[in-house]
Amino acid sequence: MAASFQVISKLLGRLSPSISHPLRQYLSCLQRLPVGSRPGLSPFVPPSRSLCKAALPRDEDAAQATEARLCYKDSPWDYLESEDYIEKYGTNPVWESYRRNHKGGIPPQKTRKTCIRGDKICGNPCPVCRDPNIIIHHQNVKLLQQFISPHTGMVLDPTRTGVCMKQQKKLHEAINTAKNHGFLPFQIPFVEFSGADYSNSHDAVGSTPPPQSLTSGETWYKWYSEITPDENEVAKVKKTYKAYLK
Structure with missing residues (x-):
């Protein structure tokens, strides 16, 4: 000692x-x-097993997250009704609390092309890329409705939602497919037709007038006689169609 x-x-x-x-x-x-x-010298010796005990919950959380992703992979619409989604987003859209990081006070007019390039993820991914359980699918109607304006029925601009261009393209394709399959309603614009549209007396749809009585040497159109053609152009046309001229 x-x-x-x-x-x-x-x-x-x-x-x-x-x-x-x-x-x-x-x-x-x-x-x-x-x-x-x-007393012993244990206060000067750092604990050797504390790191192993602290790492166990992280492994369990990672395993639970992997199981959740596999669970929602086949049915991504179930995630929007789960407790995890309600705890994270509540009743708000997934893009409402998202803020883009940009230089200056004016945001750029276009979002980034993609947030994930291979294994690399950008620092501030878009609302769709940051949550792996949010999957764009034409049957995921509740998610698609969050990106459609309730007033105009048009897809919201990515500068408002912050979605990258890759996910925005998937949204357009999924919304169009959902409309074609009847999952999303859409309204055809109403056009009022007047009585003139069904009239048969218009020159475009009426009967052809009888031909004019022309004398020899008189042209059908009066302005045609006032035009003097170029002799070189006439010679080229005669040479091209020489075999067909009588």
């Missing part, structure tokens, strides 16, 4: 005075105590 105190005192000599002075006082007090009542 005395040898261990000597080794520790030599090591303390190499430290700075601000650190070594309190430790020397502590060791001197330990030497004055009886041998049986001296």
Whole structure:
């Protein structure tokens, strides 16, 4: 025990005075105590098993997240009714609390092309790319309705929702497919027709007028006689159609 105190005192000599002075006082007090009542040196030994115990919950969370992704992969519309979704987003759309990171006070007019390139993910992914359980599908009607304006029926601009261009293209395709399959309603614009549209007396749909009585040498159109054609162009046309001219 005395040898261990000597080794520790030599090591303390190499430290700075601000650190070594309190430790020397502590060791001197330990030497004055009886041998049986001296505490061990466990306070100076870092715990070796604390890191292993702290890593266990992370592994369990990762396993649960992987199971959740596999669960919602075949039916992504179930995620919007789950407790995890309600706890994270509530009744708001997935893009409402999203804020884009950009330089300056004016946001750019276009979002990024994609948030995920291979294994690399950008620092602030879009509302669709940041949550792996949000999957764009034409049967995921509740998710698609969050990106459609209730007033105009048009798809919201990505500058408002913050969705990257790759996911915006998937949204357009999924919405069009959902409309074709009858999952999403859409309204055809109403056009009022007047009585003139069904009239048969218009020149475009009426009967052809009888031909005019023309004398020899008189043209059908009066303005045609006032045009003087170019002789070179006439010669080229005659040469091209020489075999067909009589």
